[in-house]
Amino acid sequence: MKKINTIILALCFTTLSFGQNAIKTEKSELEALIIKSFDEIWSELNSKNIDQYYTKDFLLLENGEVWNNDSITNYLDKAVLKKPIPTRVNSIEIIDVKVSNGMAWIAYKNQAVFTVDHKIIRKAYWLESATAILTENGWKLQMLHSTRVKNE
Structure with a gap:
């Protein structure tokens, strides 16, 4: 009987350990999703990367405006034409990540420094939050809400 209880206990702890590792992995993937999306869309001004990081029905709520993939594409395509193109370096500080049943939300602070020469x-x-869903192609952002914070 003691052996059976020991085996059951060991299985429970092993299952809990695997579950915790899976959550840590998902949180790391979501943190990378946020960072890469800003670097590869907004820093590179590359509208071709939108489909890689955003769902088809993605919404950006920023400073009282509602943007979708089309309006973001138009903005980025125009920004590329303006010279000189500033270099944008993002610093993302994750506040919290919650994951449940193929959905997630992420809260973070975002700072961008723009330079020319x-x-x-x-x-x-910005103080931002995002929702993401797990798709057949991995995690994608479904919505991003952005509030500007006064420069420090």
């Missing part, structure tokens, strides 16, 4: 021309700060 290695001179800072602008700094911007």
